[in-house]
Amino acid sequence: MIHPLLNKFIHKLIFSLAICSILFWGCGAEHEGDTTLTVDYKTLPHNLIITGHPIKSIDLHFSGSKSIITAFLAMDLTYVPDLTAVTAGVVSIKVKKEDIPLPEGLLLKEIKPARFALHVENKIEKKLPLKVSIAGKPAPGFIVEKISVEPSFVILSGPESLLLNMDRALTLSVDIETFSETFKKKIPLSLPWEVEIVSPVKIFLAEISIKENSVTKKFTHLPLKGKNTKFLYSFSPDVLEIEVEGPENILKNMSAGSGIDIFIDLAGLEPGEHLKRASIILPFRARLLKVKPEFFNVKIRVP
Structure with a gap:
């Protein structure tokens, strides 16, 4: 029979050898x-x-x-x-x-x-002018008047096959949808990944000038009316035609009786025939270009 102390020693020895074996073979x-x-x-x-x-x-x-x-x-x-x-x-x-x-x-x-x-x-370098790309449309009745960018040029470095065929450098698109006034925006360039900017800057300042769209419009068969008389009257002809210039948003809503007031002032006219011009009152910022005819035959008679 194995002495208890010897048995305990043997177990510890076997355990230690097993650990060393695991460590040795595991590492190697x-x-x-x-x-x-x-x-x-x-x-x-x-x-x-x-x-x-x-x-x-x-x-x-x-x-x-x-x-x-x-x-x-x-x-x-x-x-x-x-x-x-x-x-x-x-x-x-x-x-x-x-x-x-x-x-x-x-x-x-x-x-x-x-x-x-x-x-x-x-790899070559090339100096190119800049062009600002825009997306969308301004608010109704407005147009893009001018597009500018500062600096107006850029020096690029890149593959010869790409740069030789480029005549300008484009920015990323600037969204102008529903804009009704001039604005500025900092914008980077839209470049192939092989092309890089050498100078003068990496980010450019674009200015988009937006203004009201000015149009001309003809209004025909506009009726005449008289003012400031107690007598009966008639006009020959009794209608006229005008041509007007002004902002699109104003002119599109104009019509006889709505934005246009046309009359002949009959104050001080006695019964008989007279040659008179018509008075034409237009909305603010609308400008009269032509009127036809310029003169009207006015007949005044006693009731």
């Missing part, structure tokens, strides 16, 4: 992992630019101890391909293992993609 066992590295194209020569849609990342599959994998995944790493020798055109890039910053003890098993293509162009 091979694990697998995956991660994604962002691609940084910073080695591209300054006179070149990448166009199209270059890949933004690569995927790695690797193996190693759990502790090394954990440490690797905690690192903030990027993949920087060597582009120092590339020229304009379509360039095939092979992802080299030596360009990937792997820690010692980590085995790289797979890279996706293992190779990728880049579209590389010559």
